[in-house]
Amino acid sequence: MAAWQVLVSGLAQGCIYGLIALGFVLIYKATETVSFAQGDLMMVGGFVALLLLNHLGWPLWAVLPLSVLALAALGLGLERLVIRPVLGQPAFSVVMLTLGLGYLARGLITMLPVVGTETHRLNLPYGEPLQLPGGLVLAVEQLVVMGSTVLLCGLLFALFRFTRVGLAMQAASQNQLAAHLMGIPVRRLNGYVWALAAGVAALAAVLLAPITFVHANMGLIGLKAFPAAVVGGFGSLPGAILGGLIIGVVEALAGFYLPEGFKDVSAYVLVLVVLVLMPHGLLGERQVKRV
Amino acid sequence: MRTVFKTSYDQDIDLFKHGGQRFWYALLMLGLVAAPFFLESYALTQLSFVLIYGVVGLGLMLLAGFTGLFSMGHAAFLGVGAYAQALLCQAGWPFLLSMPVAGALAAAVGVLVGLPALRVKGIYLAIATLSFGFIVEEGLARWESLTGGNAGLLVPQAQAFGWVVDSGEKFYAVCLVVAVLSTLAVLNLLRSPTGRAFVAVRDSEVSAQCMGIHLASTKTLAFALSAFFTGLGGALYAHQIRFLSPDQFGILQSIDLLLLVTIGGLGSVHGAFLGAIFLIAMPQGIAMLKDYLPPHIGQAPGLQSAVFGLVLIGFVLFEPLGLYGRWVKIRTWLQLFPFYRRGMLARQKSYQKSERLR
Numbered sequence: 103m104a105a106w107q108v109l110v111s112g113l114a115q116g117c118i119y120g121l122i123a124l125g126f127v128l129i130y131k132a133t134e135t136v137s138f139a140q141g142d143l144m145m146v147g148g149f150v151a152l153l154l155l156n157h158l159g160w161p162l163w164a165v166l167p168l169s170v171l172a173l174a175a176l177g178l179g180l181e182r183l184v185i186r187p188v189l190g191q192p193a194f195s196v197v198m199l200t201l202g203l204g205y206l207a208r209g210l211i212t213m214l215p216v217v218g219t220e221t222h223r224l225n226l227p228y229g230e231p232l233q234l235p236g237g238l239v240l241a242v243e244q245l246v247v248m249g250s251t252v253l254l255c256g257l258l259f260a261l262f263r264f265t266r267v268g269l270a271m272q273a274a275s276q277n278q279l280a281a282h283l284m285g286i287p288v289r290r291l292n293g294y295v296w297a298l299a300a301g302v303a304a305l306a307a308v309l310l311a312p313i314t315f316v317h318a319n320m321g322l323i324g325l326k327a328f329p330a331a332v333v334g335g336f337g338s339l340p341g342a343i344l345g346g347l348i349i350g351v352v353e354a355l356a357g358f359y360l361p362e363g364f365k366d367v368s369a370y371v372l373v374l375v376v377l378v379l380m381p382h383g384l385l386g387e388r389q390v391k392r393v
Numbered sequence: 394m395r396t397v398f399k400t401s402y403d404q405d406i407d408l409f410k411h412g413g414q415r416f417w418y419a420l421l422m423l424g425l426v427a428a429p430f431f432l433e434s435y436a437l438t439q440l441s442f443v444l445i446y447g448v449v450g451l452g453l454m455l456l457a458g459f460t461g462l463f464s465m466g467h468a469a470f471l472g473v474g475a476y477a478q479a480l481l482c483q484a485g486w487p488f489l490l491s492m493p494v495a496g497a498l499a500a501a502v503g504v505l506v507g508l509p510a511l512r513v514k515g516i517y518l519a520i521a522t523l524s525f526g527f528i529v530e531e532g533l534a535r536w537e538s539l540t541g542g543n544a545g546l547l548v549p550q551a552q553a554f555g556w557v558v559d560s561g562e563k564f565y566a567v568c569l570v571v572a573v574l575s576t577l578a579v580l581n582l583l584r585s586p587t588g589r590a591f592v593a594v595r596d597s598e599v600s601a602q603c604m605g606i607h608l609a610s611t612k613t614l615a616f617a618l619s620a621f622f623t624g625l626g627g628a629l630y631a632h633q634i635r636f637l638s639p640d641q642f643g644i645l646q647s648i649d650l651l652l653l654v655t656i657g658g659l660g661s662v663h664g665a666f667l668g669a670i671f672l673i674a675m676p677q678g679i680a681m682l683k684d685y686l687p688p689h690i691g692q693a694p695g696l697q698s699a700v701f702g703l704v705l706i707g708f709v710l711f712e713p714l715g716l717y718g719r720w721v722k723i724r725t726w727l728q729l730f731p732f733y734r735r736g737m738l739a740r741q742k743s744y745q746k747s748e749r750l751r
Binding site: 201211366377 | 509535644651652655696698710
């Protein structure tokens with residue numbers, strides 16, 4: 103019974119990793135760059151929600167879309183200002199750039215007088231934990247996380263399947279040059295992708311806030327989402343969620359069955375194993391190199 | 394501008410291209426050797442730090458700058474070197490012996506990391522090395538019987554055959570010797586066939602293979618050598634810090650090292666030392682500036698991190714070749730004075746190549 107309980111909370115935690123990993127994968131798939139700032143974007147999103155909810159006292163139904171929109175605008179701006187000038191340069195430049203953005207975001211947030219380095223609590227109206235049949239206990243926030251992940255996956259699926267923007271993004275992600283020649287505005291799409299990824303990060307932040315609280319270093323959880331993205335296959339959206347779930351469950355089980363300390367590294371051990379056995383991840387695409 | 398007419402092969406492979414270079418480097422060496430006589434102890438400590446980070450930077454530069462494999466877990470090698478040095482010193486080894494052994498241990502670990510690196514590239518490699526860094530950090534924290542865990546480990550003073558390194562000046566001398574020897578070693582490595590193979594692998598793996606370079610062994614060797622120099626730097630770092638704890642070798646340290654090579658200038662030996670100077674001088678500069686800033690900015694804890702982020706973004710956007718690239722531009726401007734035109738050394742943009750097809 104305890105094992106089931108561990109499994110369920112692992113799945114809830116895994117949904118969070120999956121949500122953050124979704125951001126990486128969206129950006130990687132469309133622009134072939136990896137944003138190490140994703141976790142820090144999430145942190146900024148958490149603080150935006152904190153400002154709206156706690157300090158301005160807005161209702162939750164307004165806070166959630168507003169913080170997602172605010173972060174989407176930030177993502178759009180970042181892509182235009184910072185990322186676009188280095189397109190075409192080695193991947194290393196972009197990685198360093200996003201690391202720099204992460205530093206900057208962490209520094210600026212702690213410089214705000216009301217924020218500082220303290221840990222904050224988002225006032226979310228969650229009630230008592232639910233008693234599930236079979237004696238399992240599930241916190242409402244975990245349930246909300248799982249539900250929102252499923253919902254978001256559905257929305258993204260619909261976006262990529264049924265809308266012109268989504269189809270254009272898919273085309274651009276397969277071959278940027280060909281997409282450009284077919285009249286798709288690839289650069290503008292890259293901006294939208296960054297906006298989308300930042301919006302997903304804001305959503306993840308609001309969902310995560312009751313579990314880990316809001317603080318300047320909460321973005322470091324993004325480093326756990328990298329293994330999730332790699333295990334699933336870096337270029338695959340369902341892979342990101344699957345990888346997140348696997349990482350969450352493995353971590354929970356390692357914390358339960360193995361001695362202390364294995365919990366924190368289990369995700370990284372798993373990622374090394376996956377990289378050695380299947381370098382493209384579980385659902386990643388395999389492409390043949392042609393000279 | 395000096396034009397060197399090369400008339401012999403010896404001249405072509407000379408470390409110094411002309412007498413001017415010889416003069417300036419001799420002056421620099423003289424200054425470094427004389428530093429303990431006119432610097433106070435605090436400044437000398439900082440200078441030792443610069444030399445240590447320079448050696449560590451050389452290691453990462455070899456991997457990231459010259460071989461094009463970038464590692465996000467390099468602090469792990471630093472940690473392996475530092476802990477090995479501390480433990481060997483506790484066992485009473487002379488540092489002349491224990492330092493190369495610490496470096497060699499780090500190199501052995503480097504080979505271990507190099508193995509998955511043969512199968513994965515680009516971002517996958519970054520994440521593999523990141524994971525490895527986390528595992529080593531956690532390992533250092535958990536292997537308490539050996540490393541003392543989170544409680545930390547005291548590093549005894551370095552000694553060799555009765556000569557104890559018990560003052561800042563003596564330690565500075567050790568750092569200087571190690572730094573000069575490492576620099577010479579790296580410079581010589583880079584003009585050897587191995588060094589050229591590294592650069593060839595960085596520029597194009599396919600072309601390198603066509604030229605008969607064995608990719609797997611070259612990459613493994615790059616990892617091993619890089620880890621060796623980083624481990625050597627780690628051994629010095631252990632003596633400088635005097636107290637080791639696992640959190641000094643975490644992801645933030647790895648990112649600092651990447652920052653060092655990027656800001657110094659990827660793909661230049663000068664860059665390793667320029668980056669080290671930057672990494673040591675920047676916090677000092679910020680601390681000095683604090684008094685002149687409005688208090689709510691100057692006293693904010695995030696100031697340093699924000700400035701680091703801004704500087705990093707600025708360098709990647711405006712000066713991708715780093716401090717060394719900037720210096721080359723200034724030097725060229727001076728040499729060509731009335732004839733310099735904008736964009737002479739500008740980087741050529743290429744179309745983005747898909748990593749998935751590489």
